[in-house]
Amino acid sequence: MLFPEIEPNEQGMLNVSPLHSIYWERSGNPNGLSVLIIHGGPGGGSSPSYRRYFDPKKFNIVQFDQRGCGRSTPHSELEENTTHHLIEDIEKIRQLLKIESWHVFGGSWGSTLSLIYAIQYTEKVLSLTLRGIFLCRQHELTWFYQKGASEIFSEEFDLYQSVIPLNERGNLINAFHKRLTSQDRSERTQAAHAWTRWEMSTSYLKPKEFSINKATNDNFSDSFARIECHYFINNIFLEENYILKNINKLKGIPVSIVQGRYDVVCPMRSAWDLNKALPTSKLYVIDNAGHSMKEIGISKRLIELTNELANSFSNL
Structure with missing residues (x-):
């Protein structure tokens, strides 16, 4: 289903502060429709496979690694790493590449950041194509990191919390944050493996070894x-329910939402709430899928949407 593999035709490092430099690239047709891909995590980094969701003859495909992850430097840095900084980084990339406005494509935390960017820079966003909606409300964090998903992937949850002493398991995000910011490298590594395995083991309807092995x-x-926990312990540096409170700013932007029915990482409720709050949006529920964009039904729908996007704008 995916388009053929392609390599970037331009890439570089952008100094966004005295501390941080972020990796960016673009591929496809430099004269095509500009689309920004926002990766998940936070801290997940971009992937060459993301390019394959767009017809390279029709799209100018822009990707970047958010602060502290992927090829951006310094690696795993938490200082000067907030949602506000990431939004401003996106704007700096747009200005660097001299793109007047662009389509935005993001999944999971990428959907969160896409929505926030569109709220704050509405005039720069032509459309939003979102997958695995995460609104980063407190109950969403509790569901995945404390109690909820634990009742479905019980064996994996026990592995996740096993690195935390019993007397600290009442607030696992706090307990992990303490260890992920520890000066004890062994303790930090053990916590990082447990945290990451938990998400990788729950991202598919049927767990995949290649995902878990990451x-x-x-x-x-x-x-x-480290970066995920840093953002979540700080409630992504925004007020609770920021996105839905500011949703009216998106009424003029075409929004497509693709959601796996059995997404455990970012449950269906968030996509449903977003669609209800934004009646102009279109919600596509994939009944036999979990969270990952590599689930067959999700990949198929995303490609259908990017093809429709290319066709609709080429006819204007």
């Missing part, structure tokens, strides 16, 4: 776990 990559798991 947790054993020290470089990936350290930035993924």
Whole structure:
């Protein structure tokens, strides 16, 4: 279903502060429709496979690694790493590439950041294509990291919390944050592996070994776990329910939402609430899928949507 593999035709490092430099790239047709891909996590980093969701003859495909992850530097850095910083980084990339406005594509935390960027820079967003909606409300964090998903993937949840002493399990995000910011490298690594494995083992309707094995990559798991936990313990540095409170700003933007019915990481409720709050949006529920964009039904629908996007704008 995916388009053929392609390589970037332009890439670089953008200094966004005296501390941080972020990796960016673009591929496909430089004169095509500009689309920004926002990766998940936070701390997940971009992937070459994301390019394959867009017809390279029709799209100018832009990706970047958010602060502290992927090829951005310094690796796993938490200082000057907030939602506000990431939004401003996106704007700096747009200005660097001299793109007037663009389509935005994001899943999981990428959907969160896409929505926040569109709220704050509405005039720069032509459309939103979102997958695995995460609104980062407190009950969503509790569901996945404390109690909820634990009742479905019980064996994996026990592995996740096993690195935390019994007397600290009443608030697992706090307990992990303490260890992920520890000076004890062994303690930090153990916590990072456990945190990352938990998400990787629950991302598919049927768990995949190749996903679970990502947790054993020290470089990936350290930035993924540390940055995620850093954002979540700080409620992504925004007021509770920020997105739905500001949803009216998106009424003029076409929004497509693709959601796996059995997504345990970012449950269906968030996509449903977003669709209800934004009646102009279109919700596509994939009944035989979990969280990952690589689930067959999700991949198929996303490609259908990007093809429709290319066709609709080429006819204007």
